Amino acid sequence: MRSPLAAETAPPAPAPAARRRARFAIAPARHAFRRRFFPDASAPEWSDWRWQTRNRIRTLAELERVFQLSDDERAAVMRRTSGLPVGITPYYASLMGREDPAEPLRRTHIPVGAELVTLPGEDDDPLGEEPDMVAPGLVHRYPDRVLFLVTNFCATYCRYCMRSRLVGSKGEHTFSVAQWEAALGYIEAHAEVRDVLISGGDPLTIADDKLDWLLGRLRRIGHVELIRIGTKVPLALPMRVTPALARVLGRHRPWLSLHATHPDELTPEATLALDRLADAGIPLGGQTVLLKGVNDDLAVMRALMHGLIKRRVRPYYLFQCDPIRGSGHFRTPVTTGLELIEGLRGHTSGYAVPHFALDAPGGGGKVALVPDAIVGREGEDLVVRNFAGALYRYPDPGGMLGAGKARR
Numbered sequence: 001m002r003s004p005l006a007a008e009t010a011p012p013a014p015a016p017a018a019r020r021r022a023r024f025a026i027a028p029a030r031h032a033f034r035r036r037f038f039p040d041a042s043a044p045e046w047s048d049w050r051w052q053t054r055n056r057i058r059t060l061a062e063l064e065r066v067f068q069l070s071d072d073e074r075a076a077v078m079r080r081t082s083g084l085p086v087g088i089t090p091y092y093a094s095l096m097g098r099e100d101p102a103e104p105l106r107r108t109h110i111p112v113g114a115e116l117v118t119l120p121g122e123d124d125d126p127l128g129e130e131p132d133m134v135a136p137g138l139v140h141r142y143p144d145r146v147l148f149l150v151t152n153f154c155a156t157y158c159r160y161c162m163r164s165r166l167v168g169s170k171g172e173h174t175f176s177v178a179q180w181e182a183a184l185g186y187i188e189a190h191a192e193v194r195d196v197l198i199s200g201g202d203p204l205t206i207a208d209d210k211l212d213w214l215l216g217r218l219r220r221i222g223h224v225e226l227i228r229i230g231t232k233v234p235l236a237l238p239m240r241v242t243p244a245l246a247r248v249l250g251r252h253r254p255w256l257s258l259h260a261t262h263p264d265e266l267t268p269e270a271t272l273a274l275d276r277l278a279d280a281g282i283p284l285g286g287q288t289v290l291l292k293g294v295n296d297d298l299a300v301m302r303a304l305m306h307g308l309i310k311r312r313v314r315p316y317y318l319f320q321c322d323p324i325r326g327s328g329h330f331r332t333p334v335t336t337g338l339e340l341i342e343g344l345r346g347h348t349s350g351y352a353v354p355h356f357a358l359d360a361p362g363g364g365g366k367v368a369l370v371p372d373a374i375v376g377r378e379g380e381d382l383v384v385r386n387f388a389g390a391l392y393r394y395p396d397p398g399g400m401l402g403a404g405k406a407r408r
């Protein structure tokens, strides 16, 4: 098997007909944005994911060329000297409000002063991943699952990232092959590992041939039954989902967890990317972080969940925002998430209702949070509340569930 280093050479150029088929459609709003802010970029360049990553908006001057920054945003960008960098693909920037600092997608990617404030309970590694790291980039916490961090590079940097201690830091690069090999060796030696979640950083920013090598290597480990990839690429850099990438993924059949934040991300370009993945036979699940002022509204959340379902992405998790350092302005009370789930459950298709969960700080793992449907007990009956708030008695002879529960 070729090593990924040997695979650095560019693949042969596609034949003209294949190149035409691979061309990525650009929505009219994106054409207008390109002409205004990137007039030197041709349409094929705009549709090239490597051009998009090379031309990410990263500095104050680049931000000011596109956005009318508030004083708070400008000061925050200037005061930032370390930690999570700024990085926004031109495509993703075109989805954001240029004049309104409160526009949801803009809030998730342009720093504000509150990001520089550490509140009690916040930490650089709130999930306590470092103590469970058994090899560089490999976290083994749950008995049969590992988290394999394969890169620290992302198309865009989300200000609430739970791995902001790691992503985009120390220069942007994929982890070394020696690190991958150490992690793969550990997985091979641990027959109890049946599920590998590949994350980072964003694994879909890795070149096709390297990804092909990595997935193939994992697929040949007999006890690895499930490979999952966590990514935001189909929404932040949809042109990365080329027919060639879809073929690589189709060959190795991983599941894909899509990090979706807001319905404004569900553009025609993102739809095409998700279609290519679904058509390649990749099971798609959605993961959303609950963020104050971004998606903590029932109409917004419902639109996002419905939009995902329409694109063959099954909403899977709604996460309470982790207490990462400087995340206070993003975090909602836990009740907000429960109310959103109550507002969805029973009011829309069950497939469109994600699990609400938080990651217990200090390495406690995921804890599912459910609205309380059990009201109490009356004799042999369990009293439950349905989605509309009405009470019902369910015959449950001999049961104890709900006994002694104060009825509210």
Ligand code: SF4
Pocket (backbone or CB within 6 Å): 153, 154, 155, 156, 157, 158, 160, 161, 162, 163, 164, 167, 200, 201, 202, 231, 232, 259
């Ligand atoms: S795409 Fe994921 S890993 Fe990258 S910055 Fe956003 S949340 Fe973090």
